[in-house]
Amino acid sequence: MSERPVPTSSLELFRWIGWAQRKAGEDWIRERDLSHEQSFVLGYLTQNPGAIQRDIAEVSRTSAASVTSLLQGLERRGLVERRPAPDNGRVKLVYATPSGSDLIAGFTDAISAIDEKILTPLDEAERSTLQKLLTKIVAELPQPTRD
Numbered sequence: 001m002s003e004r005p006v007p008t009s010s011l012e013l014f015r016w017i018g019w020a021q022r023k024a025g026e027d028w029i030r031e032r033d034l035s036h037e038q039s040f041v042l043g044y045l046t047q048n049p050g051a052i053q054r055d056i057a058e059v060s061r062t063s064a065a066s067v068t069s070l071l072q073g074l075e076r077r078g079l080v081e082r083r084p085a086p087d088n089g090r091v092k093l094v095y096a097t098p099s100g101s102d103l104i105a106g107f108t109d110a111i112s113a114i115d116e117k118i119l120t121p122l123d124e125a126e127r128s129t130l131q132k133l134l135t136k137i138v139a140e141l142p143q144p145t146r147d
Helices: 010-031 036-047 053-060 064-076 098-104 107-119 124-139
Strands: 080-085 088-096
Touching (some): 010 107, 036 053, 036 064, 036 088, 064 080
Antiparallel strands (some): 080 088
16 A cells, blocks of 8 residues: 655645544544534533533534434433523523543543644744744634634
């Protein structure tokens, strides 16, 4: 089998780096028997305990029905729980359980380790230069929006 040539255009190189980051993150998530959506919701609930399903649908950019199905699966695994809101029993507040929080607790560290591995070939000066150049590029780009 022949080796795939390394891309030469800057944008292709960015895509290759992005692919490596995404793949490593997906592998980490998959090792925990989670989908991308499930891990996102667990992370969100860890940072925003007591969120309502409508908020989860909004931040995950999905439908209320999809969120309901996703939460049911996480609930069956004991990773989230829904509790009635104190002031309105029809509204359910959603919380990550300790098991759910523990399951994804190392994600940020794992992503940092992935970034470190990707940047291993660079010395500190090169990393600093890369950071400055990327910051300069990003400053000229449109900012992502939530809608």
